[in-house]
Amino acid sequence: DGGITQSPKYLFRKEGQNVTLSCEQNLNHDAMYWYRQDPGQGLRLIYYSQIVNDFQKGDIAEGYSVSREKKESFPLTVTSAQKNPTAFYLCASIEDELGTEAFFGQGTRLTVV
Amino acid sequence: AQSVTQLDSQVPVFEEAPVELRCNYSSSVSVYLFWYVQYPNQGLQLLLKYLSGSTLVESINGFEAEFNKSQTSFHLRKPSVHISDTAEYFCAVSEVGGNEKLTFGTGTRLTIIP
Numbered sequence: 001d002g003g004i005t006q007s008p009k010y011l012f013r014k015e016g017q018n019v020t021l022s023c024e025q026n027l028n029h030d031a032m033y034w035y036r037q038d039p040g041q042g043l044r045l046i047y048y049s050q051i052v053n054d055f056q057k058g059d060i061a062e063g064y065s066v067s068r069e070k071k072e073s074f075p076l077t078v079t080s081a082q083k084n085p086t087a088f089y090l091c092a093s094i095e096d097e098l099g100t101e102a103f104f105g106q107g108t109r110l111t112v113v
Numbered sequence: 114a115q116s117v118t119q120l121d122s123q124v125p126v127f128e129e130a131p132v133e134l135r136c137n138y139s140s141s142v143s144v145y146l147f148w149y150v151q152y153p154n155q156g157l158q159l160l161l162k163y164l165s166g167s168t169l170v171e172s173i174n175g176f177e178a179e180f181n182k183s184q185t186s187f188h189l190r191k192p193s194v195h196i197s198d199t200a201e202y203f204c205a206v207s208e209v210g211g212n213e214k215l216t217f218g219t220g221t222r223l224t225i226i227p
Contacts, residue, residue, distance in 0.1 A: 004156075033215070040122060042203060042219035043157075058214075090156055092215075100145060100164060100207075102215055104156030 002027050006091050006105035013078070013085070013112050021076045021108045023091035031094040032074040033102070036060060036087045043090065049074055078110065086112045115140035115206045119218035126194055127226045134189040134221045136178075136204030143209040146187040148178055151201045151220075160202070163187065174198075199225045 004025045013019045025032065031050045035043040045058030049068040063082025068074055078085045089108045095101040118137045126132045138144060145164050149157040161172040168180040178189045187204060204218040 006156075035217075040219060042119075043217040045214065045216075048214065092157075100162060101147075101159050102149075102157075104149075104158070106156045107154070109154070 004091055004093055004103055004105040006089075006108050008108060009106065011108055011110045013110060015112055016080045018077055018079050019110065021078065021089055021091075021110070023074045023076065023105060024072055025074075025093045025103075026072060027093055027095075027103060028071070029093035029095065029103070030071070032068070033092045033094070034058075034064075034066065034074070034076045035090045035092065037090055037107075038087050046076065046089075085110055115144060115208055115216050117204050117206050117216055117218035119204055119221050121221050122219065123222045123224065125224045125226055128196060129193050131192050132190065132194050132198075132223065134202050134204075134223065136187045136189065136218060138185050138187065138204070138206045140185075140206060140208060142211070144206045145209060146178075146180060147205040147207075147215070148172075148176070148187070148189050149203045149205060149217075151203065153200075157203060160189075194223075194225050196225050196227065198223060 007022045033048040034046040044060050046064050047066040049055035065077045091105040092102045116139045147162045148160040150160045151157045161170045163170050163180045171177045176191045201220045201222045203220045205215045207215050
């Protein structure tokens, strides 16, 4: 089945540690996105990539990093510089050149302990 | 830059009653408009979208939304809700000819009361 796979579903991290969230898609989409979701704030864009080996900062990129070495993969690293990393993280890819339907993964809930 | 406003953070509705979830947007260019639904601890699923043409768009499960350019709105409606409609609903916008970025509203939690 085609889709977007995020792993792990739940992740716990100690303060001061970096952690990487995985996002893989087999939809052959060029564009991929990372969003952060907090209660009452909707989805905020962290980073996005429209093509392999290229990515742009979104609205809240500080404390995060990404890479796009393969079309299928867009991992997100939450660094120790991110002051409030506890959140629900969603990865998405866009269907076509018109930038219409976005397909989302099931999300990763990150908790800093 | 575009923005989306969902004024109602929570909407309780009795089962089989009608519902309207409000969405207003702001953009200096033409836009595409979307409604996504999120069930607990899951990702978002597309409910319906407006790209062009008829301003009234419908989903397969009875929801509809109407694009009103003069009022910059894209309100979501359903004439009779079911328990299974309990979820969070997000309105989103992207710019026509833009860089495919989706901007989301803050979401509306729809709770159906039996």
